[in-house]
Amino acid sequence: MKLEVALFAGLKCGNPELPCHGEREFSLEVPDGTTVRELRALLAIAPAIPLLTIVNNHHEQEEWVLKENDRVGIFPPIGGG
Amino acid sequence: MDKIARIDMGAAGGPKVTVGPVGEYAGLGGRALTSLLIAKEVHPLCHALGAENKLVIAPGMLSGTTGSMTGRLSVGCKSPLTGTIKESNAGGQAAQVLARLGYAAVVLEGKPEGDDLYKIFINKDGIQVIVDNSLKLLDNYPVIEKLRGEYGDKVAYMSIGTAGERKLLAASIACTDPELRPTRHCGRGGVGAVMGAKRVKAIILDDAGMKMRPPVDPDKYRDANRKFVEGLRKHPVTGEGLPAYGTNVLTNVLNEAGGYPAYNFKGGQFPGSEKLSGEAQAQLEIDRGGTATHGCHRGCVIQCSGIYNDKDGHYLTKQPEYETVWSHGGHCGIDDLDTVAMLDFMDDNIGVDTIEMGVAIGVAMDAGIIEFGDREGAIRLMKEVQQGTPLGRVLGSGAAVTGKVFGVERVPVVKDQALPAYDPRAIQGIGVTYATTTQGADHTAGYAIATNILKVGGDVDPLKTEGQIELSRNLQIATAAIDSTGMCLFIAFAIMDQPETFQALLDMLGSFHGITMTGDDVVALGKKVLSAERDFNTRAGFTRHHDRLPRFFYNEPIAPHNQTFMMKDEELDEVFNW
Numbered sequence: 001m002k003l004e005v006a007l008f009a010g011l012k013c014g015n016p017e018l019p020c021h022g023e024r025e026f027s028l029e030v031p032d033g034t035t036v037r038e039l040r041a042l043l044a045i046a047p048a049i050p051l052l053t054i055v056n057n058h059h060e061q062e063e064w065v066l067k068e069n070d071r072v073g074i075f076p077p078i079g080g081g
Numbered sequence: 082m083d084k085i086a087r088i089d090m091g092a093a094g095g096p097k098v099t100v101g102p103v104g105e106y107a108g109l110g111g112r113a114l115t116s117l118l119i120a121k122e123v124h125p126l127c128h129a130l131g132a133e134n135k136l137v138i139a140p141g142m143l144s145g146t147t148g149s150m151t152g153r154l155s156v157g158c159k160s161p162l163t164g165t166i167k168e169s170n171a172g173g174q175a176a177q178v179l180a181r182l183g184y185a186a187v188v189l190e191g192k193p194e195g196d197d198l199y200k201i202f203i204n205k206d207g208i209q210v211i212v213d214n215s216l217k218l219l220d221n222y223p224v225i226e227k228l229r230g231e232y233g234d235k236v237a238y239m240s241i242g243t244a245g246e247r248k249l250l251a252a253s254i255a256c257t258d259p260e261l262r263p264t265r266h267c268g269r270g271g272v273g274a275v276m277g278a279k280r281v282k283a284i285i286l287d288d289a290g291m292k293m294r295p296p297v298d299p300d301k302y303r304d305a306n307r308k309f310v311e312g313l314r315k316h317p318v319t320g321e322g323l324p325a326y327g328t329n330v331l332t333n334v335l336n337e338a339g340g341y342p343a344y345n346f347k348g349g350q351f352p353g354s355e356k357l358s359g360e361a362q363a364q365l366e367i368d369r370g371g372t373a374t375h376g377c378h379r380g381c382v383i384q385c386s387g388i389y390n391d392k393d394g395h396y397l398t399k400q401p402e403y404e405t406v407w408s409h410g411g412h413c414g415i416d417d418l419d420t421v422a423m424l425d426f427m428d429d430n431i432g433v434d435t436i437e438m439g440v441a442i443g444v445a446m447d448a449g450i451i452e453f454g455d456r457e458g459a460i461r462l463m464k465e466v467q468q469g470t471p472l473g474r475v476l477g478s479g480a481a482v483t484g485k486v487f488g489v490e491r492v493p494v495v496k497d498q499a500l501p502a503y504d505p506r507a508i509q510g511i512g513v514t515y516a517t518t519t520q521g522a523d524h525t526a527g528y529a530i531a532t533n534i535l536k537v538g539g540d541v542d543p544l545k546t547e548g549q550i551e552l553s554r555n556l557q558i559a560t561a562a563i564d565s566t567g568m569c570l571f572i573a574f575a576i577m578d579q580p581e582t583f584q585a586l587l588d589m590l591g592s593f594h595g596i597t598m599t600g601d602d603v604v605a606l607g608k609k610v611l612s613a614e615r616d617f618n619t620r621a622g623f624t625r626h627h628d629r630l631p632r633f634f635y636n637e638p639i640a641p642h643n644q645t646f647m648m649k650d651e652e653l654d655e656v657f658n659w
Contacts, residue, residue, distance in 0.1 A: 008333045009326060009360060050317070052536060057339040057350075057641045058544075059536070073337035079318035079535055079574045080328030080359075080385070080403050081528050 001068040003028050003039070008075045014044035030066070037062040039072065049076050082110065082140065082185040082294065086208055088201065090279045091132050091191025096199065096210040103185045108594070110142035112168040113565035113610050114186055115157025119166055120613040125621035129161035129271070130248055130278040132192035138179070138239075138284075139187075141567015145180025145294045148306050148589055149313070151567040152176050152378030154256060159621070160270035162250040162437070162479055163496040163521035166617040168564065169272045172377035173256030173265035174237035176567055178286040179203070180294060189279045198246075199280055202232070204287040216282045218243055220430040220467070221255045221263035224283055232285050234261055240283040242432025245273030247469050249477035251437040252277060255429065258377050258386075264399040265377050268434035269523060270498065271479075297595030305588035309572075310382050312582025316575040318537065323385040323571060324374045328403040329359035331502075331530075332411075338534055339641040340507035340543065342500075343411045344453055345443040346493050349507050349639045353416025357406050362418055363387065370394045383571055389422045398426035401435075404524070407502035408439020413446055414453030420460065427463045433477060438466070440480040440499035448487035491633050496521035496623070505630060505646050506639045508533050508543040512646045513553035517628045517656040519614035525570055527556035531577065538577030546647050554656050558607035561614075565606060566590065608659065615657060625654050 007013065007024040020026035020043075030039060036053050040062070045051070052075040053060050066072065085106065089097045106114050115137040127133035136158045143151040154176035160167035179187065182203060193199075198217050202209045216224055220242040228238055237257055244252040252273030255263035267273075296302035313319045322330055335341040336354040343351035355361065363373035371388035377399075387400030401409075401421055409415060409424040428435045442459055445451065450472075451458030465473030475486050480499040484492030493500040498521025505512025510529030518526035529552055533543035541548040563570055568586070576583040583600070591598035634646040 006333075006337070008337075008358075009322060009330055052334065054334070054337040057337065059338070059534075059540075059542075073333070075334055075337075076322065077317035077535070077537070078322040078326070078330045078334060079531065079537060079571070080323065080331040081524055081530060081570075 001030060001032050003030055003066060004069070004071040006071070006073045008073065009078050011045060011074060011076060015042060034066050035062065036060055036064045036066065039066065040074070045074070051076060082145070082180055082183060084183055085186045085188060086184055087188045087190055088208070088210060089191045090189060090193045090199070090281065096193065098208045098210065100208070106185060109565065110144065110185065111139055111153065111155040111170065111565040111567050112157070112561060113606060114139040115155045115168050116166060116610050116614050118186065118188070119157050119159065120617040123159055125159070125617050127159060129159045129164070129275060134159050134275060136189040136272065136275045136279060137186050139185060140176035140180035142565060143589060143593060144176040144567035146296065146593060147293050148302070149310050149380050149382050150569045150572055152380060153564070153567050153569055154179070154267070155564065156254055156267040156272045158272055158275045160521070161248070161274050162271040163498050164621060165496055165521060165623060166519060166614045167270035167272060168520065169267040169269045170564060171256050171265045171267045172569065173258050174378055175239050175256040175286055177378060177380070178237040178288045181288040181291040182286065189276065189281060192278060193280050197280060198282045200283045200285065201281060202285045202287070205290045213282065218246060221432050222430050225257060225261060225263050228283060228285060229261060232287065235289065236285055236287040238263070238283060238285055241273045241276050242430060243467060243469065244432045244477050245277035246282070247474065248274040248277050249433065249474060250274060250482065251433040251441065251477050251479045253432050253434050255432055258399070259379055262399065264429050266429065266434070268436065270521065273432050296593040298592040301592035302589060305585050305592055309582060309585035309589060312575050312579050312585060313382050313572065316579060316582070318574040319383050319571060323383050326359035326363050327373065327385050327387055327400050329362050329401065329406050331403045332358045332406060333360070334534060335503065338507065338543065340504045340534065341407070341411060342502065342504040344414050345412060345447045345491060346504065349504050349641055351411035354411060356416045357410045357418060357421065359403070362400065362406070365418060366390070366400065373400065375400065381569065383569065385571060392419070397422050398429060401425040404502045405435040405439065408436050408443070409459065412439055412443040413459055415456055415459060417456055420456040423460060424463060427467065431463070431467045433466065436501050437479045437499045438477070440493060441476045441483040444480050444483045444489050444492055445476060445487065447491060448489050450487065492631060494522060495630060496627055498522045503530055504639060505634055506644050507642050509546055509646065509648060510541060510543060510549040510552050512630055512634070513549050513648055513653065513656065514557065516630050516653050517553065518557060519611065519618055526560055527553045528560070528573070529553055529556060531574065537574050544642060544644060546652070549648060550652050550655055554659065557611060557656070558604055560607070561610040562603045562607035565610060611657065628653050
């Protein structure tokens with residue numbers, strides 16, 4: 001299935017085997033049933049960084065199962081105000 | 082900080098300075114001092130621009146010490162914008178210098194007859210109030226440039242621009258940063274208009290010959306400060322995100338979460354958000370020879386600000402904050418950072434609150450005065466404010482006045498103060514704070530975004546009502562206390578997540594004053610401040626019916642969540658029931 005992925009605040013795809021390597025906004029084919037945790041591993045984003053993941057405008061946890069055409073925004077810890 | 086200076090601007094024969102002991106306000110600082118003094122000494126039904134109102138300028142409890150992050154200055158009065166009590170705080174150098182001069186507060190009282198304009202010079206030898214009509218109708222940058230020629234670069238300046246002199250309701254008070262730029266503003270609530278009503282154009286603070294304020298237990302204070310700094314540096318928000326991208330790093334996350342109010346609160350996402358983002362802004366600043374990392378006062382270890390240069394590499398303004406980029410950007414349908422930066426410069430120069438000003442322009446766009454997205458039009462409207470034309474005076478009096486004058490129904494204000502950059506329909510917790518805070522709509526009063534959106538200090542679902550009342554209550558109590566310490570509110574990200582960093586803050590407060598501080602003491606301080614503010618507002622005529630959002634938030638669902646503000650009135654009435 002295809003996902004629309006957007007990485008923010010310095011995050012980039014760290015997997016050199018993927019065409020999106022080094023990019024921060026891209027479409028990506030993943031196996032059906034991929035979870036947020038599995039997507040993060042596929043993108044080789046450092047596991048030590050706690051992340052915020054927003055799927056179709058909703059915060060989701062690591063075990064959330066993604067669906068076809070989901071938009072997935074991933075952020076490192078950020079703040080402001 | 083054992084004395085309070087009172088300057089009666091309306092005294093017979095000219096302004097009169099009286100310096101006395103701090104008395105019943107001993108041990109207080111920042112918001113605690115400004116709010117308790119205003120609540121006790123100012124008639125709640127007075128006209129905010131009249132002689133009965135007072136303008137209290139107070140450094141925080143730890144300002145003027147070697148402690149990090151202690152440079153916030155509180156200004157308090159009855160607000161001409163909201164009619165409530167007001168505390169508005171800013172960074173810059175003023176708090177540190179005023180504290181080292183030994184003043185717990187400088188209180189401007191009364192109101193002079195005539196048209197003379199005054200400046201106030203404070204140094205180790207005392208206080209002089211001097212007529213200086215050469216400063217009339219100068220904006221903040223030229224005022225500071227002129228004063229630097231007279232007083233030099235080793236002082237701190239506070240000033241008002243033309244908006245303050247004209248007593249516009251959005252007028253701010255500027256404090257200079259370490260480079261003596263008037264970029265740090267007590268922005269909210271029209272405090273600049275109160276200073277203008279008292280005919281005070283500028284305050285020059287010179288601490289030559291003064292020393293850092295000494296802690297009662299220097300060794301413990303030094304150790305606590307070291308642990309506090311370590312905690313700020315290791316937390317990813319205060320140690321990485323804010324220094325790298327500034328507060329505008331929030332644009333993308335609010336947009337992704339559907340809580341970014343666009344086109345005067347008609348949508349929860351803005352198509353041009355990427356162009357306005359903190360990531361784009363930081364890169365532009367670096368590419369043009371500015372910087373994306375800069376502290377607003379000495380002793381800041383977070384360094385959330387920056388320097389924004391124009392296309393030719395010349396300084397234009399400091400890094401616009403997230404709320405500024407939103408108010409002049411997505412709120413107005415403008416997706417150009419250079420336009421936003423120019424408007425930010427104009428806000429600082431004229432001396433107006435960037436939130437109130439941007440929201441007012443968006444309301445004017447909704448009225449058809451100019452089109453949404455009209456960059457040149459927005460700058461033209463700001464020039465009207467600068468020139469003091471009738472249209473400019475309307476806009477410079479804020480979103481509520483603008484909406485009334487032009488017959489706009491969708492006016493995002495609470496107690497006549499403009500809502501900031503977070504839609505309460507998509508983020509219910511911040512709606513609770515907007516509705517109930519003593520200050521009029523103010524995100525900083527209880528920053529529920531931290532827990533609703535950023536997942537700092539816990540996780541409360543932004544789209545549900547559960548847990549929001551308790552969250553806002555606890556944040557409002559904690560904020561009232563932090564605003565009293567002189568600490569930058571951004572320390573909250575680290576102390577909410579890291580108990581050892583909160584303990585270090587308690588130890589700093591305790592060792593400085595030679596007492597033991599506990600979390601309960603902090604809560605008690607916050608409640609004391611809020612209770613005084615609520616009492617003032619009640620006596621000023623405010624009831625629970627004023628603790629509500631405008632009706633359109635209850636009636637108009639907003640995309641992408643297609644949801645309204647769902648908190649019940651009875652729930653909002655429980656926020657201060659502790």
